Amino acid sequence: MRGFLRKALATAALLALTAGAQAKETVVWWDFLGGGDGVRMKKLIEDFNTDHKDTIEIQATTLDWGTPFYSKVQTSAAVGAGPDLMTYHSSRIPLAVGQDTLTEITPEDMTVMGLSEASFAKAPWAAVHVDGKQYAVPFDQHPIVLYYNKDKLAAAGLIGDDGLPKGLNGVDNFAAAMKKLQDGGTKYGLATVTANGDFAYRTFYSLLCQQGGVVGGDGNWLPGDNLQKMVNAVQVEADWVKNGHAPANTDYPSTVALFTTGDAAMMVNGVWEVPTMTDLQAQGKLFNWGAIELPVLFDKPCTYSDSHTFAIPNNKGKPQTPEKHAAVLEVIKWMEDHALFWATAGHIPANKAVTDSAEYKAMQPQATYAPLTANMIYDPQSKFAGVASPLFDAAGNALTPAINGEVDVTTAVTEFRDTLNDLQ
Amino acid sequence: MLKSRKSEVLAAIVLAGPFVALYAWMFIYPTIQMVHLSFQNAPLIGEGTWAGLKNYTKLLSDRTFKTAVWNTAYFVLLTVVPGTAVALAIALMVSRLNGWFQSIILAMFFVPYVLPVTVVYILWDWMVNVQFGVLQPVIALFTGKPVNVWRTIPWFMPGVAIVTIWWTNGFSILLFLAGIRNIPKEIYEAALLDGASRTQVFWRVTWPLLWPVTVLCLTIQLILQLKIFDQVYLFSMGGRTQVTMVMVQYIFEQGFQRNNGGYAATIAVALFVIVVAVSVLQLQAARLRRGT
Numbered sequence: 001m002r003g004f005l006r007k008a009l010a011t012a013a014l015l016a017l018t019a020g021a022q023a024k025e026t027v028v029w030w031d032f033l034g035g036g037d038g039v040r041m042k043k044l045i046e047d048f049n050t051d052h053k054d055t056i057e058i059q060a061t062t063l064d065w066g067t068p069f070y071s072k073v074q075t076s077a078a079v080g081a082g083p084d085l086m087t088y089h090s091s092r093i094p095l096a097v098g099q100d101t102l103t104e105i106t107p108e109d110m111t112v113m114g115l116s117e118a119s120f121a122k123a124p125w126a127a128v129h130v131d132g133k134q135y136a137v138p139f140d141q142h143p144i145v146l147y148y149n150k151d152k153l154a155a156a157g158l159i160g161d162d163g164l165p166k167g168l169n170g171v172d173n174f175a176a177a178m179k180k181l182q183d184g185g186t187k188y189g190l191a192t193v194t195a196n197g198d199f200a201y202r203t204f205y206s207l208l209c210q211q212g213g214v215v216g217g218d219g220n221w222l223p224g225d226n227l228q229k230m231v232n233a234v235q236v237e238a239d240w241v242k243n244g245h246a247p248a249n250t251d252y253p254s255t256v257a258l259f260t261t262g263d264a265a266m267m268v269n270g271v272w273e274v275p276t277m278t279d280l281q282a283q284g285k286l287f288n289w290g291a292i293e294l295p296v297l298f299d300k301p302c303t304y305s306d307s308h309t310f311a312i313p314n315n316k317g318k319p320q321t322p323e324k325h326a327a328v329l330e331v332i333k334w335m336e337d338h339a340l341f342w343a344t345a346g347h348i349p350a351n352k353a354v355t356d357s358a359e360y361k362a363m364q365p366q367a368t369y370a371p372l373t374a375n376m377i378y379d380p381q382s383k384f385a386g387v388a389s390p391l392f393d394a395a396g397n398a399l400t401p402a403i404n405g406e407v408d409v410t411t412a413v414t415e416f417r418d419t420l421n422d423l424q
Numbered sequence: 425m426l427k428s429r430k431s432e433v434l435a436a437i438v439l440a441g442p443f444v445a446l447y448a449w450m451f452i453y454p455t456i457q458m459v460h461l462s463f464q465n466a467p468l469i470g471e472g473t474w475a476g477l478k479n480y481t482k483l484l485s486d487r488t489f490k491t492a493v494w495n496t497a498y499f500v501l502l503t504v505v506p507g508t509a510v511a512l513a514i515a516l517m518v519s520r521l522n523g524w525f526q527s528i529i530l531a532m533f534f535v536p537y538v539l540p541v542t543v544v545y546i547l548w549d550w551m552v553n554v555q556f557g558v559l560q561p562v563i564a565l566f567t568g569k570p571v572n573v574w575r576t577i578p579w580f581m582p583g584v585a586i587v588t589i590w591w592t593n594g595f596s597i598l599l600f601l602a603g604i605r606n607i608p609k610e611i612y613e614a615a616l617l618d619g620a621s622r623t624q625v626f627w628r629v630t631w632p633l634l635w636p637v638t639v640l641c642l643t644i645q646l647i648l649q650l651k652i653f654d655q656v657y658l659f660s661m662g663g664r665t666q667v668t669m670v671m672v673q674y675i676f677e678q679g680f681q682r683n684n685g686g687y688a689a690t691i692a693v694a695l696f697v698i699v700v701a702v703s704v705l706q707l708q709a710a711r712l713r714r715g716t
Contacts, residue, residue, distance in 0.1 A: 071680040078469040099467070099683065195554070195575050196662030247555060249572035251662075254555040390682065397666045400575065 025327040029058045030073070031087040032065040036275030037345035044341060048334055056327045066388035070096075073313060077101045082313035084320065085328045088136055090127035090307040091379040091386030097130045098383045103312040103320075105134045112326070113137075113333040124307035124350040127378050136309035137332050139339065140347035142271050143305035143376055144202050145369045146295060149186075150288035152265040156180045164368070168295035171236055178245040181265040189245040191255045191264035192237070197399035198392035199252065200237060202304040203268055204399070206294055207233035209302035209377045217380045221420035222413070231413045236297060237403050248404045262287060268294070271369070274346030291365040293372035301375040306387060307350060310335065348373060384423050394419040455696075461689035468685040479690035488666055489691065492674040493698075495581060499652050499670060502585035504645045511593050511641065512634075515600030516626075530601070537594030545658040548587050549574070574659045580668050584655050591655075592648070596641045603637035604630070639710040646706060650699050671695045 033041045045058050061083075063069045070092060076082040078101075088096070096102045105128075110116055115137070117125055124138035146168075153159050158177055160166035168174050178189025193199040205215060213229035216222050222230055240246040247258065259267035260280060267273075271291070280286040294303050310332045312320070320328065335342075339349035340359055348370050349355050361367050379385040386392075394416055402412030462479055466472020483489055518530055536544065552559045554572040563571050573583040607630065615625050653672035660668045669677075671691065679688030 067681055074683075075469060195572055198662045249554050249575050251549075251553070251572075254553055258555060388681075393665060393681070396662050397664050400663050404575070 024054065025056050025323055027056060027058050027085055027324070027327050027331050028083040029060040029085050029331075030069075030083040031060065031062055032069040033087065034062055034065060035272060036279065037272050037342075037347065038062055040275065040342060040345040044335060044338060047338070048331065051334070052330075056330060058331060070388065074099055074101050077313040077315055080315045080318035082315045084312070084324060085331055086311055086313060087139070088309050088311040089387050090124060090136065090138065090309050092389070093128060093135050093309075093311075093386075094130055094381045095383040095386060095389070096311075097135055101314055102135045103314045105137060105312070107134075109325075109329055110134070110137075112329050113336070115333070115336065119336075119352060120350045121348075121352060121355070121373055123305070123373070123376050123378055124309070127307055127381075128309055130381070136311040137336070138350035139308045139310055139335065140342060140349055141305050141307050141373060141376065142347045143303045143369075143372060144206065144268055144270050145291045145293060145303075145372070147259060147267040147269060147273065147277070147289060147291045149259070149262060149265045150290055152181055152184065152186055152262070152287075156184050156265075164290070165292060165295075169297070170295075171297045174295060174297055175239070175243070175245065178240070178266075182245065186263070186265045188247055188258060188264040190240060190266045190268065191250065191258040192240075192246055192268040193250065193252050193255050194237070194241055194246060194403050195249045195251040195400065196396060197403060198388075198396035200399060200403055201392060201395035202270075203237060203294075204230065204233040204395070205377065205379075206302055206304045207236060207297060209304075210296060210298035210300055212299060215380055215385075218382050218384065218423075219421060222417040227413060227417055230416075231410050232298075234399060234402055234413055235409045238405060238409050241403055242405055260286060271346035271348065271366075274365070275344065278344070289365075291369050293369050293375070301372070302377055303372050303375060305373075305376040305378060307378070308347065309350075384420065390423055391420060458689050458692055458696075461686055462693045464686040464689075466686040466689075467683050468679050468688075472686055475686060479687050482687065483690050483694060488669055488674060489694075491667065492669040492671045492691075493694075495656075495669060496650060496652060496671045498581050499585060499656075500646065500649045502582060503588050503649045504642060506585075507589040507593060507645055508596060508638065508641045510589060511596035512600050512638070514593070515597045515604060516630075518597065519601055519604045530597070533597050534594035536591050539591065541591075541654040541658065544587060544591050545655065549659070552583070575663050577664065577667055580660070584652075584659055587659075588649070588652070588655055592645075596645065599637055599641055600634065603634045607633045642710075643703070643706060646702060647699060650695070650702065671698075 029045070031038070031041060042060070045060050049057055063072060073082060073086060074096075088102075093102065120138050121141065124141055128134055128136040128138055146165075148165055150159065153165055156177070158165055158167055158180070168177055181189045192203065208215065208226070208230050211229045211232060213226045213233075214223075215230075216226065237246070241248045247254075247264075250258070255264075255267060255269065256273060256276060258264040259269075260276070274291065277286060277289050277291075281289070293301060312328060336351045336354075339351050339354045340357065343349050343354065343360055343363060343366055346366065348366070349360070354360055355370060360370075379391075382391075384390045398412050398416035398419060401407040402409045461472065463475060463477070464472035465475040465478070514533055518526060518533070521529060539547075551557050552563070552573045554560065554570050557570075560570045563573070571579060573579045611629055611633075612625065615629055620628065651672055652670050653676065656668060656670045657673050657676070665673075665677075672695065675688045675691045675695070678684045678691060
């Protein structure tokens with residue numbers, strides 16, 4: 001009996017070995033990319049799988065963006081049921097590290113991939129580090145930009161000799177430009193998400209930074225005169241709504257619809273809407289359009305941005321085998337090398353080799369707004385900040401009524417600050 | 425005699441055992457764990473530290489919790505009795521139809537019930553969309569201008585209540601229809617022979633004989649609506665969630681968004697107590713009404 005058992009075990013071990021040598025390594029992948037960029041990511045994954053027909057297969061699942069994604073990642077990693085690789089917002093990394101959800105990316109990993117600090121833009125590189133340790137590999141940067149209807153702006157005399165919008169800098173000039181566009185028969189000067197204070201926070205944060213203001217951090221949010229600067233920022237948008245330049249209480253899909261149907265001449269939105277415009281134009285259903293860095297409404301250029309990164313969950317009790325880990329690194333490396341295609345989704349690749357390439361510099365409107373990376377601001381490193389965070393929640397609650405004139409702006413921003421300071 | 429009794433006990437254990445074991449494992453054990461967790465300062469996952477009654481004292485002074493309790497109660501008020509009344513009215517009308525026509529009408533009322541909540545949300549969100557919604561002209565008749573129902577606080581709960589009644593009514597209608605069909609025709613004939621008017625027939629015959637079904641509908645609705653979460657969460661996303669908060673949503677927020685497992689359990693215990701208390705009260709009330 002014992003002899004039989006030993007033979008059986010030996011056979012099983014042998015089978016396992018040969019299977020390991022021949023079998024394809026699978027990489028279970030989770031992302032939250034559901035829009036036009038999701039379509040492009042699926043294409044990248046397909047191409048990867050074709051390239052690695054005999055060695056690695058990505059099994060990808062797209063989950064719901066925001067809170068559902070991050071709760072699922074946190075709970076599944078805690079019981080060892082998370083994916084092998086996932087996309088992650090750099091702004092969510094401080095919270096994830098506090099919850100022990102992520103595996104560190106070691107310097108050896110980076111060497112294996114042939115990547116280093118020098119490969120990446122500064123801001124996203126800094127954003128994947130907590131206490132000097134690296135927890136993700138930056139993939140892109142996705143700021144908000146100003147989309148514009150070139151035909152309408154040209155008719156209103158707002159296009160300069162260089163073919164780009166002019167006369168939009170400064171709060172008053174911007175308002176005057178919107179009025180001119182509306183006098184020309186356009187319903188709204190600008191469409192922006194006014195029903196969701198958490199989305200609008202991206203604009204407010206940019207305008208706060210344009211005044212040299214900072215949002216602060218744990219226990220000391222909007223310190224000193226930053227409160228007033230935030231009030232100024234929110235007031236700008238509240239005035240747009242009050243004066244009929246921007247529609248009140250308008251949600252995300254309606255904002256995009258208002259712009260693409262020509263009812264709004266401009267739109268503030270993330271670069272991730274670029275594929276929507278590109279695809280519509282390819283079908284011949286869109287006017288001439290472009291996208292530029294947010295105009296300087298206050299003192300200096302500054303725009304909010306976040307970064308999509310690749311992270312490896314800390315699957316409790318199930319650390320990755322060396323083979324699996326190597327496959328995961330191969331996936332990251334391949335994606336970084338092919339980030340040029342990702343740029344067609346509007347995002348600005350974090351990999352400098354891509355943004356420095358001639359192909360990227362010829363890509364429009366990406367190349368027009370890409371220089372804004374010099375004037376970007378990321379979320380503060382706090383476990384309360386980041387997309388779909390308590391900070392976003394507080395912005396939704398306190399600032400939504402202020403945008404739409406239901407609450408006085410100073411009261412709303414004070415409530416926003418107090419909510420943040422109460423977090424613990 | 426004694427022996428057969430013993431074997432009966434054995435048979436009872438064998439038959440009831442699997443259920444009792446499953447029930448203890450899947451319901452009783454987690455409930456005990458939940459109460460245990462509510463006395464701890466714990467994250468969503470992982471070990472916590474003993475906190476005594478701290479979570480409970482915090483709960484009593486928590487403004488958002490009070491909002492959540494009030495909103496949940498308000499929502500129950502807006503949906504349970506009105507929803508059941510609407511279902512009864514529709515069932516009475518449908519029961520007067522015959523054959524395939526009845527089936528078609530019934531199917532029309534039942535279809536929404538089959539939809540997942542996300543579909544219901546997207547449907548209604550578009551119908552009342554402030555820019556493009558087909559219902560905005562109707563709203564504008566009353567208000568003079570388009571209204572974002574999901575961002576105007578006084579409109580929010582009634583809005584969600586209407587959507588919920590539209591969505592879940594099909595089930596109650598089915599229950600009522602079954603109840604109506606169970607009432608023997610002879611009773612109606614007798615009542616008509618005695619010269620009862622249609623109003624009298626309804627109040628003296630249909631209503632009392634349907635009462636058990638009504639109680640069932642009310643109980644199902646009550647427990648279901650106390651646990652309201654999905655619709656409120658979806659319609660309030662990105663807006664003023666603290667003002668429109670309901671209890672289960674607050675559990676979700678504290679547990680999954682804020683990583684406060686202990687406090688989330690405390691809110692869950694509070695909801696548990698409320699559900700038990702309300703169910704007992706309602707059963708008692710129903711008994712009183714029956715006069716037994």
